[in-house]
Amino acid sequence: MKVLFLGDVMGKPGRYAVKEFLQTNKNIADIIIVNGENATHGKGLSIKHAQELFNLGVDVITSGNHIWDHDQAPQLLRSNPCVLRPINFDSKAAGQGFYLIERSTFSCLVVNVQGRLFMPQLIADPFTAMDQVLTRYGLKRNTDAIIVDFHAETTAEKQAMGFYLDGRVSAVLGTHTHVPTADERILSKGTAYQTDSGMCGNYDSIIGNEKMSALKRFTSVHEKSAITPAEGKGEVRGVLIDISDQTGLAKSVKRIKSHIAQTH
Ligand SMILES: [Fe+2]
Numbered sequence: 001m002k003v004l005f006l007g008d009v010m011g012k013p014g015r016y017a018v019k020e021f022l023q024t025n026k027n028i029a030d031i032i033i034v035n036g037e038n039a040t041h042g043k044g045l046s047i048k049h050a051q052e053l054f055n056l057g058v059d060v061i062t063s064g065n066h067i068w069d070h071d072q073a074p075q076l077l078r079s080n081p082c083v084l085r086p087i088n089f090d091s092k093a094a095g096q097g098f099y100l101i102e103r104s105t106f107s108c109l110v111v112n113v114q115g116r117l118f119m120p121q122l123i124a125d126p127f128t129a130m131d132q133v134l135t136r137y138g139l140k141r142n143t144d145a146i147i148v149d150f151h152a153e154t155t156a157e158k159q160a161m162g163f164y165l166d167g168r169v170s171a172v173l174g175t176h177t178h179v180p181t182a183d184e185r186i187l188s189k190g191t192a193y194q195t196d197s198g199m200c201g202n203y204d205s206i207i208g209n210e211k212m213s214a215l216k217r218f219t220s221v222h223e224k225s226a227i228t229p230a231e232g233k234g235e236v237r238g239v240l241i242d243i244s245d246q247t248g249l250a251k252s253v254k255r256i257k258s259h260i261a262q263t264h
């Protein structure tokens with residue numbers, strides 16, 4: 001089973017880049033997962049933009065801290081179980097943190113979980129949250145693959161999660177920092193891992209935001225300035241994983257980098 005996972009889609013350049021990439025690579029994977037927490041102008045995900053991603057063949061949309069930025073988030077999360085928010089938010093939060101894709105020949109559990117270090121929201125322990133999911137689902141027990149989107153800020157917390165879940169899930173893929181790391185590999189017990197999958201968006205930016213508006217955050221902290229997403233051309237970043245039908249563990253992991261997509 002091949003799984004394509006794309007990192008945080010950032011605004012219009014990200015949406016266009018994903019569209020072009022998926023339209024020109026139609027049979028790249030059996031399952032496509034995209035992190036959509038910044039797809040709508042950098043702030044969450046509208047119902048319309050979620051539908052656009054699904055229309056391109058995306059199976060599950062994961063998210064993170066920014067999912068709540070958009071006022072349609074509760075409605076979207078309640079109405080579509082294929083849009084996830086991190087599992088370790090308060091149980092009263094709208095939506096769910098995992099979804100089981102069931103096809104005639106295979107199944108794949110997608111889990112979205114958020115880190116705690118340097119993150120803006122008070123949430124439950126992500127490691128315990130993953131243990132709870134894995135008491136319910138197991139590789140080759142009741143699912144053929146388990147893909148984890150770990151939405152976290154620090155490298156160490158992400159590596160810790162990779163180590164913690166090694167051999168228990170098919171892949172642990174980081175999101176949130178918007179910069180792809182060059183450490184994609186298969187861990188010692190067979191789990192594919194990459195600290196951060198990167199961003200689908202405009203890389204001539206500061207993590208997807210227009211450079212001057214983002215720079216002011218660091219140089220003029222006394223002034224209030226709105227940060228706006230970068231316009232222009234976008235690129236796709238992500239990872240393609242081949243998963244063993246026999247074990248549910250990874251056979252290969254490959255970084256994905258597209259050419260620069262036109263926005264129109
Ligand atoms: Fe993000």
Ligand SMILES: [Fe+2]
Pocket residue numbers: 037064065066151175176
């Ligand atoms: Fe985030």
